[in-house]
Amino acid sequence: MPQSYAPLQAPHRLLFGPGPSMVAPRVYQAMSQPVVGHLDPFFFQTVEEVRALLGYAYSTSNQFNIAVSGTGTSGMEAAVANFTEAGDKFALFTNGFFGDRIGEMARRHGAQLVTHSKPWGEPYDPQEAREFIRRERPRIVAVVQAETSTGMYNQTQAICEAAHEVDAVTIVDCVTSLGGMPVLVDQNGIDIAYSCSQKGLGCPPGLSPMTVSPRALERLKARKSPVESFYLDLQLLDGFYTGHKYHHTASATMFYAIREGLAIVAEEGLEARWERHRLNHEAFVAGIEAMGLRMHVAQGDRLWTLNTPCVPAGVDDAKVRQFLLEKYSMEIAGGFGPLAGKVFRIGTMGYSSTAENVQLILQALADAIRHAS
Numbered sequence: 001m002p003q004s005y006a007p008l009q010a011p012h013r014l015l016f017g018p019g020p021s022m023v024a025p026r027v028y029q030a031m032s033q034p035v036v037g038h039l040d041p042f043f044f045q046t047v048e049e050v051r052a053l054l055g056y057a058y059s060t061s062n063q064f065n066i067a068v069s070g071t072g073t074s075g076m077e078a079a080v081a082n083f084t085e086a087g088d089k090f091a092l093f094t095n096g097f098f099g100d101r102i103g104e105m106a107r108r109h110g111a112q113l114v115t116h117s118k119p120w121g122e123p124y125d126p127q128e129a130r131e132f133i134r135r136e137r138p139r140i141v142a143v144v145q146a147e148t149s150t151g152m153y154n155q156t157q158a159i160c161e162a163a164h165e166v167d168a169v170t171i172v173d174c175v176t177s178l179g180g181m182p183v184l185v186d187q188n189g190i191d192i193a194y195s196c197s198q199k200g201l202g203c204p205p206g207l208s209p210m211t212v213s214p215r216a217l218e219r220l221k222a223r224k225s226p227v228e229s230f231y232l233d234l235q236l237l238d239g240f241y242t243g244h245k246y247h248h249t250a251s252a253t254m255f256y257a258i259r260e261g262l263a264i265v266a267e268e269g270l271e272a273r274w275e276r277h278r279l280n281h282e283a284f285v286a287g288i289e290a291m292g293l294r295m296h297v298a299q300g301d302r303l304w305t306l307n308t309p310c311v312p313a314g315v316d317d318a319k320v321r322q323f324l325l326e327k328y329s330m331e332i333a334g335g336f337g338p339l340a341g342k343v344f345r346i347g348t349m350g351y352s353s354t355a356e357n358v359q360l361i362l363q364a365l366a367d368a369i370r371h372a373s
Ligand SMILES: Cc1ncc(COP(=O)(O)O)c(C=O)c1O
Pocket: 018, 019, 071, 072, 073, 074, 076, 098, 144, 146, 147, 148, 149, 173, 175, 176, 196, 205
């Protein structure tokens, strides 16, 4: 039976959770450009621009910079699948949910997993980390730089240095740091980094930008067995993006989006962008402390992109979030796992990181806590 439908009308949410963050208007405009085919010269021109811009955003001279079709999890799985062969010793550093998830993937890809874990939101001791790696002598070492489940920034340099001493390759999750905090791939000794489009880059979810060092590419070429995942096989993806051979129908629209998001990063300049994130994060923390609340993560270890204030005693965090959604059309998130009901997770990242937004969040949060107390 014929029926008519009104055009879809999505609500205008204020996205201040752990991601997606607000999409930059210029990105929306780019996404309304005509779709071209995935083998069109204009598509490959965009791919090359994304390659160069990713080199800047990741602070690397790597040439293997690609955006994998899929969300951040696809980058994580690509990293694990391409650099793990059955029986490989895989050393995981974990102090949160996403660290644990890397371990789960490594197990599924047949790794012999050894884990150095800390409670959620506690830093690694560099000396302990070095000793763990020297003792275990793994082939792969993985760590999350920006742990979104806790709001913690993990230092990666000592871990990567020790990994290289034993000839391991390093995988670092930069999903919540790219475009908002220093990732510094070359300086930190990161071999494989992956991120997402929907946080610090101000785009919708849908792509996972990755970079791979020349030494990791050598490891890839020396694999004895084919990568289990066809879709995420980095050498096949290189054949597509560099060799222009069909692999899958990549979304031109998402490539326009990330090209624009990365162009905005380059125009602002990385240092200026980090400084904007740092200042807005510090203003947020000052406001939180003025309200009598505390932060979950110690000063100096906090993400500037994702803030985790503790839920005050006697306050139901679900009620706070519900109130913010209904009254302010504002999305924030709660904690989970050991932090369920204990922290809020509030994003100030990418296009969302402004002084005005910080004031708006603080004022709305104070209102919501009063309501939920
Ligand atoms: C640190 C970290 N790693 C991986 C992921 C997975 O990314 P996605 O949800 O885009 O698949 C997330 C998502 O928030 C994340 O925060």
